[in-house]
Amino acid sequence: MGLDDRKKVVLQAIVDDYVATCEPVGSKSLIDRHDFTVSSATLRNDMAELEQLGYLEKPHTSAGRIPSDKGYREYVDSLMKVDHLSDEEGREIRSKLGESFDEIATLLKAASATLADQTGYISLAVTPKLTSSYLTQLKMLMIEPGKVLVVVVLSAGVVKNRMVRIPDFLTQEQIAQISNAVEQGLSGMPLSEISLITVATAAKDNQKVELPDALLNQVLYEAYTAIKQADNLDVYMEGKHRMLSLPEFSDTRRAQGLFDTLSHDGLIAGYVDEVTKEDEKKEYMIRIGQEITLEGLDGCSFITTTYTVGGKVAGNIGVIGPKRMEYSKVISQINFVRMMLDEKLKQ
Amino acid sequence: MGLDDRKKVVLQAIVDDYVATCEPVGSKSLIDRHDFTVSSATLRNDMAELEQLGYLEKPHTSAGRIPSDKGYREYVDSLMKVDHLSDEEGREIRSKLGESFDEIATLLKAASATLADQTGYISLAVTPKLTSSYLTQLKMLMIEPGKVLVVVVLSAGVVKNRMVRIPDFLTQEQIAQISNAVEQGLSGMPLSEISLITVATAAKDNQKVELPDALLNQVLYEAYTAIKQADNLDVYMEGKHRMLSLPEFSDTRRAQGLFDTLSHDGLIAGYVDEVTKEDEKKEYMIRIGQEITLEGLDGCSFITTTYTVGGKVAGNIGVIGPKRMEYSKVISQINFVRMMLDEKLKQ
DNA sequence: TTTTAGCACTCAGGGAGTTAGAGTGCTAAA
DNA sequence: TTTAGCACTCTAACTCCCTGAGTGCTAAAA
Numbered sequence: 001m002g003l004d005d006r007k008k009v010v011l012q013a014i015v016d017d018y019v020a021t022c023e024p025v026g027s028k029s030l031i032d033r034h035d036f037t038v039s040s041a042t043l044r045n046d047m048a049e050l051e052q053l054g055y056l057e058k059p060h061t062s063a064g065r066i067p068s069d070k071g072y073r074e075y076v077d078s079l080m081k082v083d084h085l086s087d088e089e090g091r092e093i094r095s096k097l098g099e100s101f102d103e104i105a106t107l108l109k110a111a112s113a114t115l116a117d118q119t120g121y122i123s124l125a126v127t128p129k130l131t132s133s134y135l136t137q138l139k140m141l142m143i144e145p146g147k148v149l150v151v152v153v154l155s156a157g158v159v160k161n162r163m164v165r166i167p168d169f170l171t172q173e174q175i176a177q178i179s180n181a182v183e184q185g186l187s188g189m190p191l192s193e194i195s196l197i198t199v200a201t202a203a204k205d206n207q208k209v210e211l212p213d214a215l216l217n218q219v220l221y222e223a224y225t226a227i228k229q230a231d232n233l234d235v236y237m238e239g240k241h242r243m244l245s246l247p248e249f250s251d252t253r254r255a256q257g258l259f260d261t262l263s264h265d266g267l268i269a270g271y272v273d274e275v276t277k278e279d280e281k282k283e284y285m286i287r288i289g290q291e292i293t294l295e296g297l298d299g300c301s302f303i304t305t306t307y308t309v310g311g312k313v314a315g316n317i318g319v320i321g322p323k324r325m326e327y328s329k330v331i332s333q334i335n336f337v338r339m340m341l342d343e344k345l346k347q
Numbered sequence: 348m349g350l351d352d353r354k355k356v357v358l359q360a361i362v363d364d365y366v367a368t369c370e371p372v373g374s375k376s377l378i379d380r381h382d383f384t385v386s387s388a389t390l391r392n393d394m395a396e397l398e399q400l401g402y403l404e405k406p407h408t409s410a411g412r413i414p415s416d417k418g419y420r421e422y423v424d425s426l427m428k429v430d431h432l433s434d435e436e437g438r439e440i441r442s443k444l445g446e447s448f449d450e451i452a453t454l455l456k457a458a459s460a461t462l463a464d465q466t467g468y469i470s471l472a473v474t475p476k477l478t479s480s481y482l483t484q485l486k487m488l489m490i491e492p493g494k495v496l497v498v499v500v501l502s503a504g505v506v507k508n509r510m511v512r513i514p515d516f517l518t519q520e521q522i523a524q525i526s527n528a529v530e531q532g533l534s535g536m537p538l539s540e541i542s543l544i545t546v547a548t549a550a551k552d553n554q555k556v557e558l559p560d561a562l563l564n565q566v567l568y569e570a571y572t573a574i575k576q577a578d579n580l581d582v583y584m585e586g587k588h589r590m591l592s593l594p595e596f597s598d599t600r601r602a603q604g605l606f607d608t609l610s611h612d613g614l615i616a617g618y619v620d621e622v623t624k625e626d627e628k629k630e631y632m633i634r635i636g637q638e639i640t641l642e643g644l645d646g647c648s649f650i651t652t653t654y655t656v657g658g659k660v661a662g663n664i665g666v667i668g669p670k671r672m673e674y675s676k677v678i679s680q681i682n683f684v685r686m687m688l689d690e691k692l693k694q
Numbered sequence: 695t696t697t698t699a700g701c702a703c704t705c706a707g708g709g710a711g712t713t714a715g716a717g718t719g720c721t722a723a724a
Numbered sequence: 725t726t727t728a729g730c731a732c733t734c735t736a737a738c739t740c741c742c743t744g745a746g747t748g749c750t751a752a753a754a
Binding site for chain 2: 725726727728729732733734735
């Protein structure tokens, strides 16, 4: 069942050619483009066998071959060699990400933009999964009577704010008091353990807050909602429109199917999460064509990897492109961006 | 030069039909679909004249007519009647925007999403132009030693935060002191008047800050940057992918041209601004086809209107769709959303 | 057993020719 | 000014045909 050496070379050559041209590869053009020591007839035999084994397919009888999902998979798993990024490219990425960003959201946005620029495909960056992180700060700032800005800071460096409405007559001091109490009570507590009850106990245990219970509860409820909201995954996606210039999406319906799905951030975030769990130990996760269980993304390939914050909490960055993508190049680009992210988020 | 009554009716009917079908309208099908008391030959004469005057054009000799940009313009300016939104639709929009959002960004995002959903086209919402607004609050929260979150609140209800890096050894108290001093000195000051110098004087006049000048200046510089950054326009755009299902964008290149331009937020924001100035007194601004000076957006029409915050500072919401859009419906939808925005932003 | 040359076969894509139909403009009569 | 009638135009769709790239198979060569 294992492919003999020449067949591997043939498969690899076909994938390379098809990636470059997006046209079915025939035995003659293979000979032309590569230095094979055998004749086209021999290649034809090999190609017929590769097709039998499921690595190649034919659009129609008298056309050349194109790689099947299985063919790409074999290519990715054992044939291609991931090479280092050229110094040139490394420098370019470094300069784009170089300016010091300190908030994670800003950094991820920049990473996503860079990745899209460099690969020419769709990039995405997902904020860290926060369930394992904990609350470090909670501040409530009175913007005007009746309006308070709740700022939530999490251990992963995530900062979220939410404007809430409270009764008009609460004073700056009362709010500050409550906010301090809650912060003292909750800081260091994992997000998953925070509930409306823990928020309430924190407030009531830590400070003599001289407010009627009903009123206090209202404020606490808003604080709780703000905390919970901070847990939402954010997805930054860039470069969608570039897909339209690829021949595989010259049919508008295909493009629309893709864009429809991509416009649902939640779907993507969920899928990335799922894939990350499946391939837990791998350096990067790759899904090809039909392997992708999202509607409209067969026809695409999906490469993601995981970055870490403070060596622990993890989010993902990745690239979505056509199946016919330059896998090894994209992988090295993603790797480079991830390394830079890791470095910047180490502290 | 003024069109006689029947010609107006003919033009209106042609626009209506073309909007509905996206196919050139011929004299016979006009008769079929509308109750004309004259024959198709008469309409043909009228249509020939309308063409002569520039209101209609022919894709080729033996096809029907389609409205030219001038034709649409006439239609929009004097032929169509903007009808009220159906109660049904009003209710729908109301319910989507109904939940209480207090931060302007959240509200605009929701407005944009609603508009895209309702119209089926591309919606956009631009944050208020802030030059005429003033600073109301500035808070600096120490997140961890060396890292401070600067929260800037503007009179228009805009809240922005920016994470900045400062020397490690500054204490929570020192930061609070500086932040209070700056806030006291600057609150109420128009954004346009704030400069690095005013920030510095504010800090030094208002409080005895016991810090070496160099250090203080570093912190002040960060505060200043955060304030200036709050001035950036944000653009929320929704529903791009829906354009792909329209026949006018079945050619991928057209779609790509459009998307390329739309992916530059700055271009759009700038153009909206320009248009708003041009049509200062109008309730809504309409640009049709070639009238739009953005690359890739000929072939589209662009409707925007202005919302106000506290009766003063103004941002824009709008819709981008094909020239062949249901103008009157879209206008009433935009109007409705604007009214709701105004209402919610009144305070 | 593997490779190769040779050959018949297949099929998509492009060009040429044809037709149908929707639309036009013009003319002359109402 | 409107209408009927008619000749004319042009696209879109269809068919037919041809070309060329590619295939698979067979039989000979290595």
